[in-house]
Each structure stands twice: as C-alpha cells, then as structure tokens.
Amino acid sequence: MAREFQRGHKAKISDLTAGTDLYVGVQIAAPGLTFDISCFGLDANEQLSDDRYFIFFNQPKSPEESIQLLGAQSGDTESFRVTLDRIPAAIQKLSFTATLDGAGQMSQIGPGYIRIVAGGEEVVRYAFTGSEFTTERAVMLGDFYLKDVWRFAAVGQGFDGGLVALLKNFGGEVAEEEPPPAAAPGFAPPAQAAAPPAFGAPPAPQPTPAFGAPSAPQAPQPAPAFGAPAAPTPPPAPQQPMHAAPTIAAPLAPQAPQAPQPPAAPQAPSPYGQPQFGQVPGQGVPPAAPFGQQAPSPYGQQPPGVPQGVPQGVPAAGAGLRAALQPYKETATGQRWTPQNQQLMRVDLTMGGAGVLARQGSMVMYQGKVDFGYKGAGFVGRAVGNATGQEMQLMRCTGRGQVFLAEEGSHLHPIELQGDGICVSAENVLAFDESLQYEVRRVEGHGIPGGALFTMLFQGTGTVVVKTHGTPVVLPVTPTTFADCNAVVAWSAASQVIVSSQVRLRRNAYPGHSGETVNLQFRGAPGNFIVVQPYEV
Numbered sequence: 057m058a059r060e061f062q063r064g065h066k067a068k069i070s071d072l073t074a075g076t077d078l079y080v081g082v083q084i085a086a087p088g089l090t091f092d093i094s095c096f097g098l099d100a101n102e103q104l105s106d107d108r109y110f111i112f113f114n115q116p117k118s119p120e121e122s123i124q125l126l127g128a129q130s131g132d133t134e135s136f137r138v139t140l141d142r143i144p145a146a147i148q149k150l151s152f153t154a155t156l157d158g159a160g161q162m163s164q165i166g167p168g169y170i171r172i173v174a175g176g177e178e179v180v181r182y183a184f185t186g187s188e189f190t191t192e193r194a195v196m197l198g199d200f201y202l203k204d205v206w207r208f209a210a211v212g213q214g215f216d217g218g219l220v221a222l223l224k225n226f227g228g229e230v231a232e233e234e235p236p237p238a239a240a241p242g243f244a245p246p247a248q249a250a251a252p253p254a255f256g257a258p259p260a261p262q263p264t265p266a267f268g269a270p271s272a273p274q275a276p277q278p279a280p281a282f283g284a285p286a287a288p289t290p291p292p293a294p295q296q297p298m299h300a301a302p303t304i305a306a307p308l309a310p311q312a313p314q315a316p317q318p319p320a321a322p323q324a325p326s327p328y329g330q331p332q333f334g335q336v337p338g339q340g341v342p343p344a345a346p347f348g349q350q351a352p353s354p355y356g357q358q359p360p361g362v363p364q365g366v367p368q369g370v371p372a373a374g375a376g377l378r379a380a381l382q383p384y385k386e387t388a389t390g391q392r393w394t395p396q397n398q399q400l401m402r403v404d405l406t407m408g409g410a411g412v413l414a415r416q417g418s419m420v421m422y423q424g425k426v427d428f429g430y431k432g433a434g435f436v437g438r439a440v441g442n443a444t445g446q447e448m449q450l451m452r453c454t455g456r457g458q459v460f461l462a463e464e465g466s467h468l469h470p471i472e473l474q475g476d477g478i479c480v481s482a483e484n485v486l487a488f489d490e491s492l493q494y495e496v497r498r499v500e501g502h503g504i505p506g507g508a509l510f511t512m513l514f515q516g517t518g519t520v521v522v523k524t525h526g527t528p529v530v531l532p533v534t535p536t537t538f539a540d541c542n543a544v545v546a547w548s549a550a551s552q553v554i555v556s557s558q559v560r561l562r563r564n565a566y567p568g569h570s571g572e573t574v575n576l577q578f579r580g581a582p583g584n585f586i587v588v589q590p591y592e593v
Contacts, residue, residue, distance in 0.1 A: 058171070061182040063212040064392050064408035066474075068205055069140065073174035076140040076206075080152060081132035082197060084168040086186070090157040092219055093134035095123055096226050098149040102389070103227035109147055110228060111136070123150065132171075140206050148202040151211075151226070155194040155219040162189035162214055170197040172208065182210035188406075189214045194222050196390050212407070213390040392489075393470045393519050401461045401468045401521055403453070403487070410518070411454040414461055414487035424457020452490070461487055466523035477515035477549030480522055484545045484589075489518030499541075499553050499576070509541050509576070513549060522546060525591030533584040538575040545587040551580040 059072065069076075082093050097109025097118065104110055108119050116125035122142035126135040138150065152170060156162070165186040172180045182198055189195065192214030199209045215222055387396050392407040403412055405426060419428070429452045453459050462468070463486055471478060479497065488494070493516045499509040514520050524545055531537065533551050547553070554577045578586050 058178040059180045061180055061210040062409050063182070063184070063188075063210055063406070065182070066207055066209040067180070068207050069200070070205060072172065072179045072208065075174040077174075078138045078140065079126075079173040080136040080138055081130065081171050081173065082134045082152065082154065082168070083132050083170075084154050084165055085133060086160065086165040089160045089164060091133065092155045092157050094153050094155070094219070095125075095136055096149075096151040096153065096228075097123060097143075097147040098151060098226060099146055100148050102149060104223070105227065106146070107228060110223070120144065133168075138200065140200070150200040152197045152199070153194060153215075153222060154197060155222060157219070160193070162186060162192040162195055165189075170210075180208065182212070184212050188212065192216055193218045196222075199390075211390050213388075393472075393521070395468060395470065396460070398467050399462055399465050401470065401487070402458055403461065404458050405453060406456045406458075408489065408491070408518075410489055410491040411452050412459070412487055413450045413452055413490055414459075415463060415485075416449040416451045418461045418463045418486055419451075419453070419459055420462050421460040422453075422457055424455065426453060426455040426457040426459055428453055461521070463523055466525060467527060469522045469524065469528075470519050471522060471546075472519050473514060474517055477513060478520070478546055479511045479513050479549055479551075480520065480546040481544060482510045482512050484522050484524060485512055486521045486523045488514060488520035492516045492518040492520065499555065515549070522587075524589040526589055528587050528589045530585050530587050532582070533578045533580045533586060535579065537578045537586065539578065539586055539588050541576050543588045543591065544576060545589050547578060547586040548580065548584040551578050551584045551586065553578060 059067070061067075069078075080095075084091055084093070092112060094110065094112040096104055097106070097111070099105045108115070109123065111118060111123050111125050113125065117123065120142055122139045122144075124137040126137055129135055136152070143150075163186045167183065167185050169181050169183045171178055171182070184195075184197075194215040194217060196211045196213045196215060198211055201207055201209065215225070217225070386402070387394055388402075392404050394402045394404070396402050400420070405412065405424075416430075430449075466486070468486060473492065482496070492514050494512050494514050497511045497513055499511065522545060528545055533548070541555075555575075578584070
C-alpha cells in the first residue's frame with residue numbers, strides 16, 4: 057500500500073522499497089495550460105554543475121542512462137526512470153520540477169501528484185492542489201537526495217519564475233535551443249533478481265475520493281512495454297521560445313563585459329574533516345566545515361545565494377541601491393528551516409504541517425498569514441525559572457508564511473532529528489518543531505547556580521534550533537570528559553551526566569584558588585558527544 061506524504065515529509069528509500077530501479081510519475085494539469093516537467097541532477101552544493109544532468113524533453117537521458125525521461129503513460133503527465141545505484145557520486149540530489157510554458161500561474165492547476173513506483177507497485181505518493189499556490193509559475197515537487205543513503209522528500213515549494221529562472225537558480229546556463237532528437241531512446245526491462253524488485257511499468261492509477269473527481273473512462277489498452285516506450289511529449293510550438301519567460305524570482309544582477317580576471321588563491325581547507333553537528337536540514341553532508349557554518353564552495357564556484365559570475369565579497373555589477381543590497385537578500389532553499397546568516401533563522405510554516413514553538417520575543421519579522429499564540433510553558437517554564445531566574449515563555453507559531461527568528465545576536469544552529477534524541481540546556485533552546493517530543497531533565501548538584509541544571513530532552517522527527525555565544529565545539533565523550541556547567545550547550549541523549557565537585561577544604565581556606573569548583577562529568581559508550589560554547593554565563 058502506498059504511503060501518503062504531506063509537504064515536508066521525508067523517508068529513506070530503503071524504508072519504502074528494497075529496489076533501486078524506480079519509476080517516478082508526475083500528474084499535473086490545468087485547462088489551457090502547458091507544463092514542462094524536468095529533473096535537475098545537482099551536486100553537493102545544490103548546483104547544476106554538469107548540464108548533462110538536466111533531464112527534459114530536449115535531453116531525455118543522462119550520459120550513463122541512470123535518469124531517463126519516459127513520457128506520458130499510465131495516467132501520468134510525465135514519467136521518469138531512475139536507477140539509484142548507477143547515479144555517479146558527483147550527483148547528490150535529483151529535483152523534480154514542473155514549470156508553465158506560456159501564460160498562467162500554478163494556482164490554476166487541479167489536483168496533482170508525484171509518485172514513486174517500484175516493481176509495478178506504488179510505494180509513495182505526494183498529492184497537491186492549486187489552492188496551495190498563488191502566482192507561482194513553477195513548483196519544485198519532490199527530491200531524491202543523498203544523506204548517507206538515498207532519501208525522498210515531498211517539497212511542494214512554489215517558484216515565481218519560469219523554467220529559465222529555475223535553471224539559473226540551480227546555477228545552470230541558458231543556451232540556444234536545439235531541435236529535439238528524432239526518437240526517444242529505448243531500454244529493456246532489467247533482469248529479474250531475487251532481492252530487489254524489478255523495474256516495471258506501474259498500472260494506471262485508480263481514482264480515489266482524496267484527489268477529486270474520478271478520471272474520465274478510457275478504452276482498455278495493454279500496459280506500456282518498456283522495450284519500446286512511447287515517444288516523449290513533443291516540444292511546445294516554436295511561436296514563443298521556451299526560454300523567453302521573464303525572470304521574476306532569483307534575479308541575477310546585470311553584468312557588464314569585464315576583462316579576464318586571474319583566479320583567486322584557493323582558501324585554506326577547513327580543520328574539520330567529519331560531518332558536523334548543526335548542519336542545515338535536507339542538505340548533503342558538507343565535505344569540511346566548522347560547526348554551524350556553511351561549507352566552503354569548491355574552488356572556482358560561487359556559494360549558494362551569490363549571483364553567478366560575481367566574485368564572493370565583491371558587490372554586484374552596477375551601481376545603486378539594488379546592487380548594494382544584493383548580498384543580503386533572503387535565502388530560500390525549499391527547506392522548512394533555512395539559516396539566513398549565523399544569527400537569523402527562517403522557518404517556512406507552509407512546509408511540514410505542524411506548528412513551531414519558539415521563545416517569546418524571538419520573532420523579528422514574518423511574511424504571510426501567521427498566528428502567534430501564547431504557549432503555557434508549565435513545568436518547563438517553572439523549572440527554567442528556578443534555574444536561571446527568568447521563565448522560558450513559549451509562543452506557538454502556526455499558519456501559512458515564513459517567520460524569522462533571532463535573539464541578541466546569538467549564533468543559531470538547526471539540528472535535524474530523525475528518530476534520535478539530544479539533550480539541550482534550556483537556556484540554549486530558541487525554537488523547535490511542535491512534532492518533537494520534549495521533556496525537562498534536572499541535574500542537581502551543590503555549587504551549581506540555582507542548585508540544579510535544567511536541560512530539555514528532544515526526541516522524534518523534526519528540528520530544534522540551538523543558540524550559542526560564538527562558534528561551539530563538538531567533543532567525543534571519554535571517561536575523562538569534564539565541562540563547565542555554564543559553558544555546556546548540549547549532549548547526546550545516551551550520555552550519563554554526573555556532577556563532579558573539586559571543592560577541597562584546603563583550597564577554600566586560602567584565597568586565590570582557580571574558581572573552577574563545579575564541573576559536569578560525561579560518560580557513555582563510543583559515539584556519544586558533548587557541545588560546549590566559548591562563553592560562560
């Protein structure tokens with residue numbers, strides 16, 4: 057039975073099916089409108105660094121044929137074949153998109169979906185309707201992304217520009233159109249194997265009440281044969297080129313012809329070689345980046361959010377107010393939580409469905425229709441109040457829009473939990489998904505300010521945003537790991553915490569002792585960690 061996804065839902069492909077040879081079907085339609093359905097093969101920086109992995113009607117397959125455009129079949133407007141175990145290592149994300157060719161907007165579409173089929177059986181479906189969009193001319197439907205293993209995410213993110221703007225947003229270049237190939241390449245069905253299910257054509261979807269009125273009856277016809285697939289949908293009429301749509305979102309600053317510039321010297325590599333605590337949800341693991349900071353872009357490439365062709369740190373070409381503000385524009389990645397910089401976090405309430413709990417007063421700006429309600433902190437508020445002298449009052453953010461959160465210039469780090477748990481000092485919690493389970497834990501000890509240290513244990517699936525003073529450091533837990541109770545930020549849920557007092561009568565009898573009298577000792581099996589900040593309250 058297919059799993060029904062909502063916007064923002066994610067899952068490992070291995071949890072959905074044992075197969076790696078998958079069929080992806082997209083159904084989207086509106087009266088009088090024409091759609092271009094494409095797949096972008098992106099690198100670790102979510103950029104189209106290789107144009108051969110932009111799969112659309114003029115380029116129906118990747119070089120090794122791991123991604124193929126099949127055309128309309130089995131009730132789908134467009135379909136693809138994706139063979140995950142053949143995708144090269146440089147491609148770490150597949151983004152399936154639908155864009156309007158000509159006039160119109162996404163609010164006019166009827167009920168649609170993107171679905172995954174393995175071995176002829178539908179395993180997941182994400183449904184959407186035009187009521188979820190307004191004036192957008194493109195929509196990012198779903199992503200396959202590599203994070204240790206291949207996963208699928210239902211995105212449903214609207215995009216104001218058309219196909220050209222979407223292509224530029226992913227770092228691609230718009231070239232002159234070429235005539236379509238004479239015929240679509242065929243492929244034979246994969247050999248039958250015992251372990252993973254073989255790739256097969258899905259049956260035509262049955263009408264269900266959840267997706268509107270049933271489809272019009274069709275004459276019986278045999279299932280499509282994959283030995284000779286139907287030709288892909290022909291390109292739109294040549295009266296208006298596909299790449300003539302104006303760019304509304306993600307504009308690039310106009311560039312004047314410039315003399316060739318010598319390449320900048322490559323930056324020194326990051327000292328961290330391991331995946332870091334606090335990475336942005338949904339992104340691939342960066343090759344090397346300090347905790348809570350954006351991974352450096354490969355030499356010769358621009359980082360995400362910087363206009364193509366403009367060196368980093370140099371204002372965009374041209375003069376005026378727009379050029380001056382270009383480096384500070386809003387960053388939208390299609391994810392629920394997106395850091396705008398080290399001190400400002402953006403949460404998109406239209407994704408994920410559940411609300412967000414945040415500290416009262418942490419909202420600095422919001423867009424859309426957002427409701428802010430008081431959330432009684434209960435025991436959480438009383439406990440934190442006893443420990444710090446100020447209660448932790450929460451507000452509940454719901455609705456459809458984007459909320460920007462910050463507090464006193466603290467560094468913010470989104471931590472994505474996928475069934476695991478983490479303990480965070482209550483003073484360092486800024487916001488978290490309401491879908492997470494949380495409780496208060498008390499660490500008592502003589503000498504701790506307030507008599508105890510209160511932490512919040514978060515478990516489940518969702519994101520918690522942690523705030524720190526400065527850039528923290530992540531350390532493995534060993535039998536001799538100690539931390540100051542005022543500097544510790546978080547630790548793995550499986551770690552054991554013991555108050556270690558170094559108070560001695562002789563030391564207290566004379567002035568001039570170190571002052572470091574109360575520490576927390578952490579114990580746990582290999583793999584546990586603690587996070588400390590370069591700051592003491």
